[in-house]
Amino acid sequence: MGGTMDGTKQQRRGNTRQRIQDVALALFAEQGYEKTSLREIAERLDVTKAALYYHFKTKEEIIVSLFEDLTQPIQDLIEWGRGQPHTLETKQEIVRRYSRALSHAEPLFRFMQENQATVRELRIGDSFKDRMRCLRDILLDPDAELVDQVRSVSALFTLHAGMFLLQDLDGDVEKKRAAVLEVALDQVTQAHEHAHR
Amino acid sequence: MGGTMDGTKQQRRGNTRQRIQDVALALFAEQGYEKTSLREIAERLDVTKAALYYHFKTKEEIIVSLFEDLTQPIQDLIEWGRGQPHTLETKQEIVRRYSRALSHAEPLFRFMQENQATVRELRIGDSFKDRMRCLRDILLDPDAELVDQVRSVSALFTLHAGMFLLQDLDGDVEKKRAAVLEVALDQVTQAHEHAHR
Amino acid sequence: MGGTMDGTKQQRRGNTRQRIQDVALALFAEQGYEKTSLREIAERLDVTKAALYYHFKTKEEIIVSLFEDLTQPIQDLIEWGRGQPHTLETKQEIVRRYSRALSHAEPLFRFMQENQATVRELRIGDSFKDRMRCLRDILLDPDAELVDQVRSVSALFTLHAGMFLLQDLDGDVEKKRAAVLEVALDQVTQAHEHAHR
Amino acid sequence: MGGTMDGTKQQRRGNTRQRIQDVALALFAEQGYEKTSLREIAERLDVTKAALYYHFKTKEEIIVSLFEDLTQPIQDLIEWGRGQPHTLETKQEIVRRYSRALSHAEPLFRFMQENQATVRELRIGDSFKDRMRCLRDILLDPDAELVDQVRSVSALFTLHAGMFLLQDLDGDVEKKRAAVLEVALDQVTQAHEHAHR
């Protein structure tokens, strides 16, 4: 009984963990981590609080699991970037791929962006900082002028902030994303060329 | 009334209100608004929680008062900007003054930056968004290309993020600030020139 | 069925019940009954909590089963004692046998000793008290002086407490046990002789 | 207003802390520490749980405060004992005074006796063990035979156990206490004389 041969099999039972993650991320991103109680998450899923604890040992583990699951592409990107030469092309490709990676894990990144104070206290804080530092170090020429270093970092940050900052600007989402990417590429290019003149 | 002409203005009889604000801001910026309890603030000041309530009606009022007291310069800047023509010089001056204003109220801005999720729920959320929008509208040419709009917004954001992002880059604080300012000016200039060609 | 003649008696197919009892007793004795959760027991055995419920209907049933399995020798001792005349020899033999019985079920008795408050609420509480009373009544001459009654009870208690109290006294375990036994015998003897003078 | 000139002044307000201690001790002794919830204590006092937290930072602090307040006499006794020569008279006096001290803090000691597993995990566990060791070391001749050492320790334990063990023996409480004391004195005397022959 149940499941039959249609595709509902995998969404019937055994998807609770996934559902918890989805709802939690939505609420964390909307209201912040501290303001979101487990009661609220449980209610939205129509399960008991204790059910959450069956799947995650603590509240923190929920956010940690989200972070780990959703930032894998960025981890991969860093791995890839490390193996490449520090050419302009590499840098541009990093920026392009990062832009794409961000857009996939958007709610998570909005959450991290908007809850830095919280994130700092959580275990993910450090992993996240590490990754940002790695990316930065790939984009940066350590002996470039300070101004160009700022330009590189600013590129990353423009990507980060882009989506959220432009929300109330009118225009098509895809176009805005493209514009943000272009500005970031520009900054990275300026920084690189200036440094290698 | 009060203050007389003797210069005791800022210490008056009992500067507790001020001290509460200072400690609260430090803690809010460090740990976030929700994670900072009134107990903690009171303990640091060596007064009771009830004493806080003599000076502020609610916890929110503390942060609101900080916001109002510390963002006056930015309010003034917006006022000034609105009266100016939309020339490149104006835009550059806005960026310069904004950079200076930010550096004065740094902890508050770090707090707002890092606790957006919280801020959104608080009364200050809207005032803050309004002001950001105003600044943006001064820097922006509404009919500029999207890319240039992004560049302008990115300038603001670079300023905002600058201080925090560059913390673990070595180098003198003042120099870093100057570099950040230069990048921001650059972006605004590019945006403007591109649009007015 | 089961057991056959091959000597596998104690490991049969699946000795889980026994393993649960062992682990539970160890944990109960170490941390107390309330502080030991079924989760902990299950984890140590590398089974699920639900598996425990296959073997025992409730948590209490685990401790009850331990009590019943491990105190059989004492039950027997009481039975035996009741059929004997109230001579000094009988009393001394009771003390000797009791000492031996205790040393076999040591962890259980330590548990009962150290968790009296808990035991009192459990079903075993009364059985235990009954048995202690029986033993006492065999050792006691009801019309002896109060002091001698105390001496008899104290003998029992010295045995009980002996092991644990002397833990941090240096010396060989067997010797300490013998010394404890000697003191207990002494008390019982004094009580008896004093009463029958 | 309030208090007038009768003696009710000090029981009106400001005795809550004391009342919490009283009720808590009664419940801890009756049901054990873990089985007694703060809700229960609060309900008996007709205050909220939060009120308990105004007076004690944690549940553990309640029991710690009881321990510290009620065992002062024993602490004093140890101090006194240390300054005395190791004569039989000293030892007997220790036993006498200890008996008296115990009878004052009876519920606490019953609690500690019956919740050793719990006590061991709490901070008081060690202080308590230390004190017992001190007392033991005053009563003990370190080079006495093992049997006599057991006898000394058994004396202490007889005192401890006395009250509780004899509860269901009929007879006047004071008389029972006297009998227990006599047995304990006897043991200490035997141990001493045997050792100094």
Next chain:
DNA sequence: GATGAATGAGAATTCATTCAT
């Protein structure tokens, strides 16, 4: 013989807030 998933009850603790003094 056992698991995976869940529940309902309850625990300790924390918080912003109030108010008589």
Next chain:
DNA sequence: GATGAATGAATTCTCATTCAT
């Protein structure tokens, strides 16, 4: 200008227990 005492509502988390599979 401030305190001491308290509250009510919420929070995270744990536990014994159940049951379909």
